Amino acid sequence: MFRHTPLRYAALIILFSGALFTAFTAGYFGMEILTEILILAILVLALDLVAGFGGMVSLAHGALMGLGAYAFVALATKAGLDPWVAASAAVAITAGTGWVIGAICARSHGIYFIMATLAFGQMGYSYFFEQSFFGGDDGMVGPRRFDLGFIGINLNDSRSFALFCLAILGVIYLVAMAILRSGLGRSLTGVTHNEKRMRALGLNVWRVKADVFGLSGAMAGIAGVLAAQHIMFISPKMLHWTVSGEALVVVILGGLGTLVGPLVGAVAFVVMKHELSHVTTYWHLIVGLVLIAVVMSRANGIFGFIEARFRPKTDRMIQSIQTRDDAKEIAKDA
Amino acid sequence: MLETRNLDKSFGAIHVTRNVSLKLERGERRVILGPNGAGKTTLFNQLVGEIVPDKGQILLAGEDVTALPVAKRARRGLSRSYQKNTLFDGLTVEENLALAASVHAGVSMTLWRDALQSVQVRAIVEEVANQVNLMPYIHAKVSEISYGVRRQLEVGVALATKPLVLLMDEPTSGVGPEMAKGFHDLLAGLPRDLTILIIEHDMDLAFAVADTITVLNYGEVVFDGLPEDARGSKLLRDIYLGAWEDA
Numbered sequence A: 001m002f003r004h005t006p007l008r009y010a011a012l013i014i015l016f017s018g019a020l021f022t023a024f025t026a027g028y029f030g031m032e033i034l035t036e037i038l039i040l041a042i043l044v045l046a047l048d049l050v051a052g053f054g055g056m057v058s059l060a061h062g063a064l065m066g067l068g069a070y071a072f073v074a075l076a077t078k079a080g081l082d083p084w085v086a087a088s089a090a091v092a093i094t095a096g097t098g099w100v101i102g103a104i105c106a107r108s109h110g111i112y113f114i115m116a117t118l119a120f121g122q123m124g125y126s127y128f129f130e131q132s133f134f135g136g137d138d139g140m141v142g143p144r145r146f147d148l149g150f151i152g153i154n155l156n157d158s159r160s161f162a163l164f165c166l167a168i169l170g171v172i173y174l175v176a177m178a179i180l181r182s183g184l185g186r187s188l189t190g191v192t193h194n195e196k197r198m199r200a201l202g203l204n205v206w207r208v209k210a211d212v213f214g215l216s217g218a219m220a221g222i223a224g225v226l227a228a229q230h231i232m233f234i235s236p237k238m239l240h241w242t243v244s245g246e247a248l249v250v251v252i253l254g255g256l257g258t259l260v261g262p263l264v265g266a267v268a269f270v271v272m273k274h275e276l277s278h279v280t281t282y283w284h285l286i287v288g289l290v291l292i293a294v295v296m297s298r299a300n301g302i303f304g305f306i307e308a309r310f311r312p313k314t315d316r317m318i319q320s321i322q323t324r325d326d327a328k329e330i331a332k333d334a
Numbered sequence B: 001m002l003e004t005r006n007l008d009k010s011f012g013a014i015h016v017t018r019n020v021s022l023k024l025e026r027g028e029r030r031v032i033l034g035p036n037g038a039g040k041t042t043l044f045n046q047l048v049g050e051i052v053p054d055k056g057q058i059l060l061a062g063e064d065v066t067a068l069p070v071a072k073r074a075r076r077g078l079s080r081s082y083q084k085n086t087l088f089d090g091l092t093v094e095e096n097l098a099l100a101a102s103v104h105a106g107v108s109m110t111l112w113r114d115a116l117q118s119v120q121v122r123a124i125v126e127e128v129a130n131q132v133n134l135m136p137y138i139h140a141k142v143s144e145i146s147y148g149v150r151r152q153l154e155v156g157v158a159l160a161t162k163p164l165v166l167l168m169d170e171p172t173s174g175v176g177p178e179m180a181k182g183f184h185d186l187l188a189g190l191p192r193d194l195t196i197l198i199i200e201h202d203m204d205l206a207f208a209v210a211d212t213i214t215v216l217n218y219g220e221v222v223f224d225g226l227p228e229d230a231r232g233s234k235l236l237r238d239i240y241l242g243a244w245e246d247a
């Protein structure tokens, strides 16, 4: 069951203060990196919800984000809708698409689930790559940013936009927490632990998966809308499976199923990317090595490692008793 | 309350359920006896819908549920425990019970309310924890409680759906004789209108709780009647004691 430990609150406060501090001190380039981190953080939160808490490892999340971006840009520029209306519609579209993908894939598990989501993602990628209405492989120019003039904020200013993204990320984090503590979130935990038993208890397992995937799709869509406004240009590359793969790397790097971990992962990943790409064109190689080191350490990502470090000794003692008990039960069952 | 009509199932060449017809009245407590491999668990799997029978019907409260999926049957009041613990490891006893109760309480899909805090869920959790003597372990994780207590929780989770019919697959398997005895005392405390079907391998314990007894052998019902008649049955003795000696 999802619980927010004091350590998690502490990590959140540190991350939040760090983001605020950066927003008020960084130059243009730093502000761009911060915004990139914040948008990636929204995407990986969405992914952690399904992959970390629901055991549904998705390679469609990049495509869901891209779909959100395309829907937003097309509705705002081609249909001429107000950016707020276009954004809401785009998020509704990604939520619905996510729900359908979740519902269809609900019966498959493990590698089959991953492959099914990959197929959906690549279908989206090919569509936008080929479709000249959406600019084909040239992509599209994004619309204006949201107009917050009525409260005196100009989002064309990069600091204001970074702070706006931070606020959205904060809201999404709270929503994700609320979902995990809701009836739906508890059921998701049950399904992840023991799907067969949840079904025997009368739960519509596929509905739980579809609903959570839909909510996660909505979050990915929000990341897409923000990304389109940030770089003011979108291309089919956003939907490519490697974007989903990268998001998955970030979630695992930070700590699967911890909600805070993926935020840490997003910071680590983007900072590594920018720092290392100055030094070498092989920065992916180094990120890969770091990921291997994290996985080999058998900790649950960077944040999992920190949690294990700070866990009091007593906890570890209880665990050793548990493993002995389990061994006994296995012996008994055999 | 629960009825099967000419149920039949084969796994390839193995005929595991042969023309099984059973009828349980409301509030009846029936024990299924039979040697290992007789097809008892497979019968349960068909009753709850985890395995589809080749032939025959299953009726729950007078309605044909043969074609209904597992979850729908469960929501109509059919609940089971497993021979091999099927718990939510890593969660606490309370959380295990609450997950089961939240489906019955209709809060398993809600978005803004915490199911674990729901008044109805909390009430069911407390009631069931008392029924199966789990109160002392309520905040312990599954991995922290002994095997015997896990067996109690296995039944508790099934009970927390507030079923009309409760199926228990060897609830006392692997626990000591004293704990098994305690378990049967606890059965006596369950509501009288709850229909119960138990697979039990210990004959003495079975006779102590049963209103009626069904004996399965090679997938076939070879005895169906009152415990006192079963006790004298030579057929039962032969099958059962034979298998007993093998074990």
Ligand SMILES: Nc1ncnc2c1ncn2[C@@H]1O[C@H](COP(=O)(O)OP(=O)(O)O)[C@@H](O)[C@H]1O
Pocket: B011, B014, B016, B034, B035, B036, B037, B038, B039, B040, B041, B042, B043
């Ligand atoms: N899914 C299955 N596939 C093939 N054979 C099975 C399957 N499930 C059970 N069996 C076989 O059916 C027979 C009855 O098994 P089971 O119902 O578990 O017996 P019991 O519970 O009475 O000990 C056994 O021979 C078992 O090997």
Ligand SMILES: [Mg+2]
Pocket: B040, B041, B042, B083
């Ligand atoms: Mg069995």
